[in-house]
Amino acid sequence: MIDSQSAVSTTNVVPNARETAALTRLLKEVAGTGYAFITPTPVTHQRYLDQRSRDQDQDVSLRDIFGWNSPFASHQLAPSLLALLQQAGAVLAGNPARSGVRIASLDGDLLLHSSFPTGASSSVFFGPDTYRFARFIRHALTEHVLSPNTASGSAPHSTVRILDVGCGSGAGGIAAARMMQGAGRECSLTLSDINPTALRYAAINADVAGIPVRLALGDTFAAVDGQFDLIISNPPYLYDDNRRTYRHGGDGLGRALSVRIAREALTRLAPGGQLLLYTGVAIIAGADPFLDEMTAALSSTGWPWSYTEIDPDVFGEELSRPIYQHADRIAAVGLIVCRSEGPP
Known part of the structure; x- marks a missing residue:
C-alpha cells in the first residue's frame, strides 16, 4: 500500500489513496500467481485480438485479461482480483467488461500500464x-x-x-x-x-x-x-x-x-x-x-x-x-x- 508512511515520497502528487492501495494489492496478488507477459507492439496486439475474436469457446486466463486486455465475464476472474479492480475503478464498462489496466513483466518484475488501445493523452506506455x-x-x-x-x-x-x-x-x-x-x-x-x-x-x-x-x-x-x-x-x-x-x-x-x-x-x-x-x-x-x-x-x-x-x-x-x-x-x-x- 502506498500512503504517507510508505517508501514513496512525493512532490505535487496526490494520488487517490483507496484506488492506489487496490491497484497495489492487485499487482501483488497477480505476481503471486506466477503471471508473466511480454507486451508486444500495438500492431501485434491488435492482430492477436482480431484472431481471437474469430475463435469460439476459449478459456480466459490472467494473461488474456491483464496482458492481451481481452474482455472477460465476472466469473472468469477470481473474486478477490475482480473486487480489487472494482475498488480501483479499473473496470472498463461493457458486456463483457475489460480491465482498465494491463500488466507487463520485465526481468522478474511486474508493471502496471494503460489498457489497450492507448488512445488517451494520459496513457502510460509499455512495449x-x-x-x-x-x-x-x-x-x-x-x-x-x-x-x-x-x-x-x-x-x-x-x-x-x-x-x-x-x-x-x-x-x-x-x-x-x-x-x-x-x-x-x-x-x-x-x-x-x-x-x-x-x-x-x-x-x-x-x-x-x-x-x-x-x-x-x-x-x-x-x-x-x-x-x-x-x-x-x-x-x-x-x-x-x-x-x-x-x-x-x-x-x-x-x-x-x-x-x-x-x-x-x-x-x-x-x-x-x-x-x-x-x-x-x-x-x-x-x-x-x-x-x-x-x-x-x-x-x-x-x-x-x-x-x-x-x-x-x-x-x-x-x-x-x-x-x-x-x-x-x-x-x-x-x-x-x-x-x-x-x-x-
Missing part, C-alpha cells in the same frame, strides 16, 4: 521500446558505471542519485535501481513525469518491486532540484498529430523533446555523472539529425560520449503518414554522456 530501453540501461551500466575498470563519479560506498526523466511506468528507473542493488550500491531513485497517471503507476510498480522512490510531477527537470549521478530517459520521439503526451516528441519529426532533455541533463549531471538517453530519430537521406545536434551540443564540453544505433527500423508503420514522407526510416538510438570534473 518493445521499454524492453530495448531496459537492455540499453543494463548494458551501459555494466560497461560504463559498474565495471571494475571504470571510474565512477560517486564513491563506491556513496548513494548513487538516479533520476528517470519522463519515467512513464517507471520501468527504466526500476531497472537501473535493480542493477545498482545487484552490484551492492546504494541508490536514491527519483521518478519524474508530466503525466500524473504515469507517476501513480510508477509509484505502485516501484512499491511492489520494493524500491523506494521520490516522485516529481513536472515537465522534464522542472520539478527536481540539484544534480544527479545517473540521469536516464526514454522520451517520446514520434510526431503525433494529436500531441498525446506519452507519444509526441515535438518538432523535427519528434526529436525536439529528446534534444531538450539531453541539453538540460548536461547541467544536472554531478561530476563523474552519466546520462543514458534512449530515443528514436527519423533518418533523412541517410543522415541522423539528432546525432548532428548532439555532436554540436557536446563538442564544447570536452566530455567523453558515445552514440549507438540500437535498432535500425522501428515504428515502420509511421512512415506511411504524410509528415514522414521524406524519412528513410526511424531508428532507435542510445546516447551515453559521462561528465568530467569541472563546470558544464
Whole structure:
C-alpha cells in the first residue's frame, strides 16, 4: 500500500489513496500467481485480438485479461482480483467488461500500464521500446558505471542519485535501481513525469518491486532540484498529430523533446555523472539529425560520449503518414554522456 508512511515520497502528487492501495494489492496478488507477459507492439496486439475474436469457446486466463486486455465475464476472474479492480475503478464498462489496466513483466518484475488501445493523452506506455530501453540501461551500466575498470563519479560506498526523466511506468528507473542493488550500491531513485497517471503507476510498480522512490510531477527537470549521478530517459520521439503526451516528441519529426532533455541533463549531471538517453530519430537521406545536434551540443564540453544505433527500423508503420514522407526510416538510438570534473 502506498500512503504517507510508505517508501514513496512525493512532490505535487496526490494520488487517490483507496484506488492506489487496490491497484497495489492487485499487482501483488497477480505476481503471486506466477503471471508473466511480454507486451508486444500495438500492431501485434491488435492482430492477436482480431484472431481471437474469430475463435469460439476459449478459456480466459490472467494473461488474456491483464496482458492481451481481452474482455472477460465476472466469473472468469477470481473474486478477490475482480473486487480489487472494482475498488480501483479499473473496470472498463461493457458486456463483457475489460480491465482498465494491463500488466507487463520485465526481468522478474511486474508493471502496471494503460489498457489497450492507448488512445488517451494520459496513457502510460509499455512495449518493445521499454524492453530495448531496459537492455540499453543494463548494458551501459555494466560497461560504463559498474565495471571494475571504470571510474565512477560517486564513491563506491556513496548513494548513487538516479533520476528517470519522463519515467512513464517507471520501468527504466526500476531497472537501473535493480542493477545498482545487484552490484551492492546504494541508490536514491527519483521518478519524474508530466503525466500524473504515469507517476501513480510508477509509484505502485516501484512499491511492489520494493524500491523506494521520490516522485516529481513536472515537465522534464522542472520539478527536481540539484544534480544527479545517473540521469536516464526514454522520451517520446514520434510526431503525433494529436500531441498525446506519452507519444509526441515535438518538432523535427519528434526529436525536439529528446534534444531538450539531453541539453538540460548536461547541467544536472554531478561530476563523474552519466546520462543514458534512449530515443528514436527519423533518418533523412541517410543522415541522423539528432546525432548532428548532439555532436554540436557536446563538442564544447570536452566530455567523453558515445552514440549507438540500437535498432535500425522501428515504428515502420509511421512512415506511411504524410509528415514522414521524406524519412528513410526511424531508428532507435542510445546516447551515453559521462561528465568530467569541472563546470558544464
